[in-house]
Amino acid sequence: MKDIVIVGGGYAGFYTAWKLEKALRRGEARVTVIDPRPAMTYQPFLPEVAAGSVEARHVVISFRRHLRRTRLISGAVTRIDHADRRVTVVAQDGEPFDVPYDIVVVTAGAVTRTFPIPGLLEEAIGMKQVEEAVAIRDHILTAFDRASVLPEGPERRKLLTVTFVGGGFSGVEGFGETLSLAHALLGYYPELSEDDVSFHLVEATHRILPEVGEAAGRWVVDHLRSRGGHVHLDAQLQSAVDGHVVLSTGEEYDSGLIVWVAGNAANPVVTSHTDLPLSPRGYLRVRADLRVEGDDGIIPDAWAAGDDAAVPDLTSSAPGALTVPNAQHAVRQGKRLAKNLVAVLRGGEPEDYVHHTLGVVATLGLGRGIFQYKRIVIRGFAGWVMHRGYHVLAVPTWERKIRVLLIWLSALLGGRDIASLGSLTEPRRAFVTGGVVDAPTGGGARSAGEADFGHAEVGEAR
Structure with a gap:
């Protein structure tokens, strides 16, 4: 039985795990989500939370309530070592520890980009x-x-x-x-x-x-x-x-x-603490089917989506165009990634991610x-x-x-x-x-x- 580790529980990570729970047969694979937070935040509602139009608790989606068949680890991934198939996790309490895996899905999400401005x-x-x-x-x-x-x-x-x-x-x-x-x-x-x-x-x-x-x-x-x-x-x-x-x-x-x-920046674990291949701007290099790709071709058992992945935009006529890092794409990439993972586990072929904007x-x-x-x-x-x-x-x-x-x-x-x-x-x-x-x-x-x-x-x- 394959061990699938999902790094990050944002839009892409949550939807990947959620859809895997529904698609995987019992005993087909074990899914683990690692995130320092206990819930996914639906960020488009944050302006309304700031204005008091939406209750704060209603914009967070509890992992333990909705991911009932997924192993949940509360901690931050500080390194992804794909050569040895393990991630290093730092929890709020205790010493760092390693989590082994067969397949890794990197959906760590972006962080706030700041500059050295006084004050x-x-x-x-x-x-x-x-x-x-x-x-x-x-x-x-x-x-x-x-x-x-x-x-x-x-x-x-x-x-x-x-x-x-x-x-x-x-x-x-x-x-x-x-x-x-x-x-x-x-x-x-x-x-x-x-x-x-x-x-x-x-x-x-x-x-x-x-x-x-x-x-x-x-x-x-x-x-x-x-x-x-x-x-x-x-x-x-x-x-x-x-x-x-x-x-x-x-x-x-x-x-x-x-x-x-x-603005946002790629998660530090992606930009500085992984042996997976990166684009010139510090994002994970992925194919349109969301598999990580290096100079010599596909990296086996490595997938990525969301804000940390340079996903080709197949709906654009511009050469080298990438999907915009927003919730609309991250949610749908998570769904497509789950389908592709299940297809590969069962000997099939993954499909490319294609999404025409809804406006x-x-x-x-x-x-x-x-x-x-x-x-x-x-x-x-x-x-x-x-x-x-x-x-x-x-x-x-x-x-x-x-x-x-x-x-x-x-x-x-x-x-x-x-x-x-x-x-x-x-x-x-x-x-x-x-x-x-x-x-x-x-x-x-x-x-x-x-x-x-x-x-x-x-x-x-x-």
């Missing part, structure tokens, strides 16, 4: 994981509470200034959703006005949302600006020391929250969105409805679909939930202090868990 790691937070989206939401809610008792001035302005760096889908959707949240909050804070709230989107190129057409991208910029957002194009973040944002355009301002969503959708805030399929562009409320419809169909398992639909229905009937759980970052504080509140030592009072927001997130940003 970035100390002040910014990413938005790839659910805890980051929750922290962004709680930070904004707590900032409104703190600002409401301050007089007009630079300290209040900084608290209510938010900066998103990166004009891709994550940046634009996160910016649009949290801008919508902030405007909704103003109705509950008569002490504050729209002039107190300042949202900035910083993009290094001349346009945002490169996956949509030029005209659609310009409409999104105009739309966000019409809602009071500041969109900085052809601008790069040069410094973020102490929350003071300095852009390459010469603009400077203080920002209480900086969200870094300026792109983006939310720009509650009731606002955009959808594009080829030359068809739908904007505004209809685009937002299509965004929600697509993702409720795409999120895996019926259980999660129903939960998301129910939370949307409750928001429709009861309004947006604006309760902050920022104190969760220090859950023992009330117990330890006995309710004693320390007087501020200068620079304004901070709520529990808020004082070291940027520093607490440094490990995650790295």
